[in-house]
Amino acid sequence: MGLKEFCFKKSLWVFHLSAGSCNNCDIEILDLLTPRYDIERFGMKLVGSIRHADVLLVTGIVTNKTKSRVLEIYSQASKPVLVIAIGACPCTGGIFTSSYNFAGPLDKVIPVDAYIPGCPPKPEAMLAGVVKLLKSKNRE
Amino acid sequence: MGKKTIVPIGPYHPLLEEPEFFKLYCDGEKVVDMEWETGYNHRGIEKICESKTFEQVFYVVERICGICSTSHPFAYANAVESIPGVEIPVRAKLIRSIVGELERVHSHLLWVGLAGHFLGYNTVFMWAWKYREPILDMFEIITGNRNSYAMFTIGGVRRDISEENADKLLKVLMDAKKKISLLTGAVMDDPVIHARLKGVAVLTAKDIHDFGAIGPTARASGVDIDIRRDDPYAAYEMVDWKVITAKEGDIFAKAEVRLMEMFESISIIKQCLELLKKENKGDIKVKVKEIPPGIGIGRAEAPRGEVFHFVKSDGSNSPVRHKIRAPSYNCITTFRRSCIGGTISDAAIATAAVDPCYCCTERMTQVYDIKTGKKMMNAAELIKLSQKKTEEIRAKGDKND
Known part of the structure; x- marks a missing residue:
């Protein structure tokens, strides 16, 4: 097992970044912490700084104003870091594709490991996405 | 007034769900002035609606x-x-x-x-x-x-x-x-x-x-x-x-x-x-x-x-x-009354008390000069900039022709 796989073997710490979202996905991410879904039983938790995190969850479209901040946060992350695009907005732009303030889908800005579509994706979908991603990472 | 400490909060801070930026000017524990900046979530919804x-x-x-x-x-x-x-x-x-x-x-x-x-x-x-x-x-x-x-x-x-x-x-x-x-x-x-x-x-x-x-x-x-x-x-x-x-x-x-x-x-x-x-x-x-x-x-x-x-x-x-005005646009201005004069530790709950929703509020783009970080462009200057760009493109087109 290499160091890279070892990093994602156990408790994943998650940093949440709202690039330009409508709050919907952000609230659903917070919902994961609450008793019904309770991701903390897997050792996952939301952390306050990207420097502590293994996973970067990005919600919302990347706007012109947040683009430089998203790049900055990605550069501050200790690598390897998994980037997950949550919701239709960072995956493709969704309903906001025609907006003049849309700086492109997330994978045009930073490398993305997993896409979880939906507006907003259900908390179960987010869990399933993370599990699938981890399985694929551990198989590599 | 003595020396003021500036406490920056945001735009990405564990306290905040959404990207917004607060600058608290503090004298000791007391907040004496505050500024905030939003606009990170501006998605141009009014213009999308018109299409x-x-x-x-x-x-x-x-x-x-x-x-x-x-x-x-x-x-x-x-x-x-x-x-x-x-x-x-x-x-x-x-x-x-x-x-x-x-x-x-x-x-x-x-x-x-x-x-x-x-x-x-x-x-x-x-x-x-x-x-x-x-x-x-x-x-x-x-x-x-x-x-x-x-x-x-x-x-x-x-x-x-x-x-x-x-x-x-x-x-x-x-x-x-x-x-x-x-x-x-x-x-x-x-x-x-x-x-x-x-x-x-x-x-x-x-x-x-x-x-x-x-x-x-x-x-x-x-x-x-x-x-x-x-x-x-x-x-x-x-x-x-x-x-x-x-x-x-x-x-x-x-x-x-x-x-x-x-x-x-x-x-x-x-x-x-x-x-x-x-x-x-x-x-x-x-x-x-x-x-x-x-x-x-x-x-x-x-x-x-x-x-x-x-x-x-x-x-x-x-x-x-299509013009939209969301409630938080009116409510978040009260921060100037509720936060100033209180302590830093109360600022978090005071800002949360109006249930602010910044993604609702983002109805406007503010343009700052990157070099000085201060000057704000007004609409006339923006239009001028836009017209200049068109002229440049036109000039290029003429050359190619």
């Missing part, structure tokens, strides 16, 4: 804010329907009110949870969000999605509530009422919450008038305004309910108003469901063939205050101008 048809705009305005995703379609529906003067069926009115009030319950529960989290009461956070889940489940049963319901359309609603689902909803609500009263008791009686919230970040009725704050923020300071009563829409005239107000104006009063409003909402939904049973065979939608030229104004009471939509039609199938 969609009247029916499609519902799904765009729904995504202004994920938490109050019925209030914007509500106000937009009121605005568009006021142009041809459509009277929607009673059943549609009732269903609209039911969805709107259910949303108020879930939004206020969400706020109570977050406020508890900001105070360091994670138990309140976990409880409130646990009690919110059955309501989201009901949303999924009735509308098909936990958030962003897509229920509204011009002239009515898109989905009906069957009798079976109505009974289910009533059962869930009665269950939720018990749990909310338990939560209310726990929050209201706690001596530490009293110590943290009473007399903190007080807004007087004069402050509310000066800053133009609305919604629960205003009602907690004794200003009795509520669009549901003052300019009735949907089914709010048909049911019996009252506007909750408090006099103190501190954060505790705001919490009290929100907690009590949840009981009112549950009572409104209960009465609507009874009326819905009587209106058993009614239509849920009338057909609106076209929107004539004209101006429509729609207002709706969101969980955070009054939502205002202005729609101008020229007789084509899409709006020529």
Whole structure:
């Protein structure tokens, strides 16, 4: 097992970044912490700084104003870091594709490991996405 | 004045759900001045709306804010329907009110949870969000999605509530009422919450008038305004309910108003469901063939205050101008009164007290000079810049020719 796989073997710490979202996905991410879904039983938790995190969850479209901040946060992350695009907005732009303030889908800005579509994706979908991603990472 | 320390919060900070930037100027522990900057979430929604048809705009305005995703379609529906003067069926009115009030319950529960989290009461956070889940489940049963319901359309609603689902909803609500009263008791009686919230970040009725704050923020300071009563829409005239107000104006009063409003909402939904049973065979939608030229104004009471939509039609199938004003736009200016003079540790709960929703508020782009970081461009300069670019492109084109 290499160091890279070892990093994602156990408790994943998650940093949440709202690039330009409508709050919907952000609230659903917070919902994961609450008793019904309770991701903390897997050792996952939301952390306050990207420097502590293994996973970067990005919600919302990347706007012109947040683009430089998203790049900055990605550069501050200790690598390897998994980037997950949550919701239709960072995956493709969704309903906001025609907006003049849309700086492109997330994978045009930073490398993305997993896409979880939906507006907003259900908390179960987010869990399933993370599990699938981890399985694929551990198989590599 | 002595030396001031600047405490920057944001734009990405563990305290904040959304990107926004606060700059607190502090003298010791005391906040003496503050500035804030938003605009990170600006998505150009008004312009997108103008490129969609009247029916499609519902799904765009729904995504202004994920938490109050019925209030914007509500106000937009009121605005568009006021142009041809459509009277929607009673059943549609009732269903609209039911969805709107259910949303108020879930939004206020969400706020109570977050406020508890900001105070360091994670138990309140976990409880409130646990009690919110059955309501989201009901949303999924009735509308098909936990958030962003897509229920509204011009002239009515898109989905009906069957009798079976109505009974289910009533059962869930009665269950939720018990749990909310338990939560209310726990929050209201706690001596530490009293110590943290009473007399903190007080807004007087004069402050509310000066800053133009609305919604629960205003009602907690004794200003009795509520669009549901003052300019009735949907089914709010048909049911019996009252506007909750408090006099103190501190954060505790705001919490009290929100907690009590949840009981009112549950009572409104209960009465609507009874009326819905009587209106058993009614239509849920009338057909609106076209929107004539004209101006429509729609207002709706969101969980955070009054939502205002202005729609101008020229007789084509899409709006020529769509102006949106969300409640947080009025409320967040009160930070200057509530935060300044308090301590840094109170600033977090004082900003959270108005239930700010920045993604609702982002209706404008501010342009800063990157080099100095200070100068703000005005509209005329922006237009000049745009014209210059066109000229450059034109000049290039001429060369290529």
